[in-house]
Amino acid sequence: MSRIAVIGSGAWGTAIAASLAQRGGHSITLWSHTPAIAEAIQAAGENTVYLPGYLLPASIAATSDLAAAVEGAEIIVGVMPSSHVRTVYRQMMPYLQPGQLLISATKGIEDGSSRRMSEVIGEVLAAHTLKLQYAVLSGPSFAQEVVAGSPTALTIASADLAVAAHIQREFASPTLRLYTNDDVVGVEMGGALKNVIALATGVIAGLELGQNSAAALITRGIAEVTRLAVACGGRRETMAGLAGLGDLVLTCTGSLSRNRRVGVELGRGRALPEILAGMGGKVAEGVGTTGAALRLARQKGVEMPITEQVDAILHGGKRPLDAARDLMGRPGKEEF
Amino acid sequence: MSRIAVIGSGAWGTAIAASLAQRGGHSITLWSHTPAIAEAIQAAGENTVYLPGYLLPASIAATSDLAAAVEGAEIIVGVMPSSHVRTVYRQMMPYLQPGQLLISATKGIEDGSSRRMSEVIGEVLAAHTLKLQYAVLSGPSFAQEVVAGSPTALTIASADLAVAAHIQREFASPTLRLYTNDDVVGVEMGGALKNVIALATGVIAGLELGQNSAAALITRGIAEVTRLAVACGGRRETMAGLAGLGDLVLTCTGSLSRNRRVGVELGRGRALPEILAGMGGKVAEGVGTTGAALRLARQKGVEMPITEQVDAILHGGKRPLDAARDLMGRPGKEEF
Numbered sequence: 001m002s003r004i005a006v007i008g009s010g011a012w013g014t015a016i017a018a019s020l021a022q023r024g025g026h027s028i029t030l031w032s033h034t035p036a037i038a039e040a041i042q043a044a045g046e047n048t049v050y051l052p053g054y055l056l057p058a059s060i061a062a063t064s065d066l067a068a069a070v071e072g073a074e075i076i077v078g079v080m081p082s083s084h085v086r087t088v089y090r091q092m093m094p095y096l097q098p099g100q101l102l103i104s105a106t107k108g109i110e111d112g113s114s115r116r117m118s119e120v121i122g123e124v125l126a127a128h129t130l131k132l133q134y135a136v137l138s139g140p141s142f143a144q145e146v147v148a149g150s151p152t153a154l155t156i157a158s159a160d161l162a163v164a165a166h167i168q169r170e171f172a173s174p175t176l177r178l179y180t181n182d183d184v185v186g187v188e189m190g191g192a193l194k195n196v197i198a199l200a201t202g203v204i205a206g207l208e209l210g211q212n213s214a215a216a217l218i219t220r221g222i223a224e225v226t227r228l229a230v231a232c233g234g235r236r237e238t239m240a241g242l243a244g245l246g247d248l249v250l251t252c253t254g255s256l257s258r259n260r261r262v263g264v265e266l267g268r269g270r271a272l273p274e275i276l277a278g279m280g281g282k283v284a285e286g287v288g289t290t291g292a293a294l295r296l297a298r299q300k301g302v303e304m305p306i307t308e309q310v311d312a313i314l315h316g317g318k319r320p321l322d323a324a325r326d327l328m329g330r331p332g333k334e335e336f
Numbered sequence: 337m338s339r340i341a342v343i344g345s346g347a348w349g350t351a352i353a354a355s356l357a358q359r360g361g362h363s364i365t366l367w368s369h370t371p372a373i374a375e376a377i378q379a380a381g382e383n384t385v386y387l388p389g390y391l392l393p394a395s396i397a398a399t400s401d402l403a404a405a406v407e408g409a410e411i412i413v414g415v416m417p418s419s420h421v422r423t424v425y426r427q428m429m430p431y432l433q434p435g436q437l438l439i440s441a442t443k444g445i446e447d448g449s450s451r452r453m454s455e456v457i458g459e460v461l462a463a464h465t466l467k468l469q470y471a472v473l474s475g476p477s478f479a480q481e482v483v484a485g486s487p488t489a490l491t492i493a494s495a496d497l498a499v500a501a502h503i504q505r506e507f508a509s510p511t512l513r514l515y516t517n518d519d520v521v522g523v524e525m526g527g528a529l530k531n532v533i534a535l536a537t538g539v540i541a542g543l544e545l546g547q548n549s550a551a552a553l554i555t556r557g558i559a560e561v562t563r564l565a566v567a568c569g570g571r572r573e574t575m576a577g578l579a580g581l582g583d584l585v586l587t588c589t590g591s592l593s594r595n596r597r598v599g600v601e602l603g604r605g606r607a608l609p610e611i612l613a614g615m616g617g618k619v620a621e622g623v624g625t626t627g628a629a630l631r632l633a634r635q636k637g638v639e640m641p642i643t644e645q646v647d648a649i650l651h652g653g654k655r656p657l658d659a660a661r662d663l664m665g666r667p668g669k670e671e672f
Contacts, residue, residue, distance in 0.1 A: 139552075140547075140548050140551035140552060140555070141548050142546075142547060142548055145546040145547060145548045146548065148546075150545060150546030150547075150548055150549060151545055151546065151548070151549045151552075151664055152546075152548040152549065152552070153548070153549075153552035153664075155671055161670075177664070179670060179671035180670050180671065181670070181671045181672070209486060209487055210478075210481040210484075210486030210487065210488075211476075211478060211481060211586060211590045211591070211592070212476050212477050212478055212481045212482065212486055212487065212488040212489070212586065213486060213487045213488070213489075214586075215476035215578075215582045215583070215585050215586035215590070216475075216476060216487075216488070216489035216578060216582055218581075218582065218585050219476070219576075219577060219578055219581050219582035219585070222576070222581065223576065237672050238671075238672075240555075240558070240559065240576075241555060241671050241672065242551075242552060242555050242671060245554075245555050245558065245581075246551045246552055246554065246555035247551070249551050249554050249555070249585055249589070250547055250548065250550075250551035253585065253589040254547045254551070255547070256547070328487055328489075328513070334497075334515060334516050334517070335491055335515035335516065335517045335574075335577050335578065336517070336573050336574075336577065
């Protein structure tokens, strides 16, 4: 019986908490930044803002008290938006203790610093001279399906495979299967960068350029994100696995992808601020990750033509059709 | 101005002929096995059986006279079902001449012999001591989108890259882009094997196991077909390209995939003969390719767990839910 704290009550955090509670064997606390959400989960068993329509297990203890959530938890799963990770971990610092295990389930790169989530967390821990073991959870997983009990396969990565294997045992259930990996960089890069390609695929769909084009774009997309991940120290085979290709395919083709939907709206000609304003506080991580990825790519000397065009649409005022034309009209006659 | 003969008036053959005719610069003949189809295309500009609803360019000369189609053509594009390739090429032999260029656009492995299409063609040519240059055309391409002029990227492969580059120039248009490759084996294996994984993905959808499961299956699927392709002499990077990953993703997630649809019906509990009988003569290549691929895999000592389960459903009477359970319940705790 472990106490597990899930920090962040977005769709994915809520689904992780629900899956662990359904599994049984643990005591699950779900921390929400917003007291009203914690109260609604506690009172009605529903996250009406981020995961409406799903009855959550009554055994989840929802709270907006960070100290209460974190203190004494054996495992702490961070699922906040990437832009809040640094702040929330700083707030958690007074309550953390040696021996606790941190899992990052946030999929993004910090805008500004271009740091991966585990790097951000590592910096905050180092500033407090605290050393904790950590792991990264990623893979193809629409939250709605996980909470509904659809079979889902994820990757759990830690530099120490024994840590990953421990989490595998603690989290696994008949519907949730975890595969261990020791490539933290690859798993984090896969989870973050797929959102950029999902934005691009959405643009193609919004422009009604067809599924043939989208498939070609996805093919180039996985090649491009693999180049950057490998340049940053990730492994090629990780990018061909669940946390790379698997999550990219789901996010680029699935009906529940927020980042893809933002791309669709961009492709239809709507402006980014208007699209984001209409999302009711839900975050499309790809928007921030695009710029961060591009800065990393330039540092590492990696070509990322799709990411460049997405950035030009998001931040350079480029018309989506012009971006699509520039992308598809690229020179290069041999495939490799 | 070349004369190009397209042999086979299924959806893909018809779309290739239409794309080349729209492009201009060539004289295009489309051969149909069925006189009524050739007559309908000639009279009404529509292939009412295999590609209904699309007005075909009037410049296409449709015929059911194989000699008239083949004699004097500089380029002959074969797009017949894999089960007819050997027979049709034998019928073509009397009319073929040195200097003609053959392109195979059929996506399948010959059932029984487990031969790739270019191997089958090579055997027929050798039996007639005729030596012709050949290439293979593949990649993510729903016929309906190609005929509608949606942008499409394909791979054209020949052991002689100059041959591939020649076809690239002759076929390329503002909406059809060809990339050259010299890995004929990889391109043929990619085009054939993706249909097996599409059947499996369809089964998962028919069983309503969700998009997370499908994404995990696609990830394992590309790994498994890559193993077989590489064991047969194909290249890993080809399988990560348009003719491998690109076509697999399209066929496994797209709305127009026949093989996926057969899988969906299997997953819903319908029997294979009943499903095939309802397809109005349209071929789902994956059905024949599954057994052929499995025999190849056993010869080469390659593990293909998904292909095995698809074969057990198709030919072993296994219940789809049991196959899905056996697939997802496989041992193996590390991802690689």
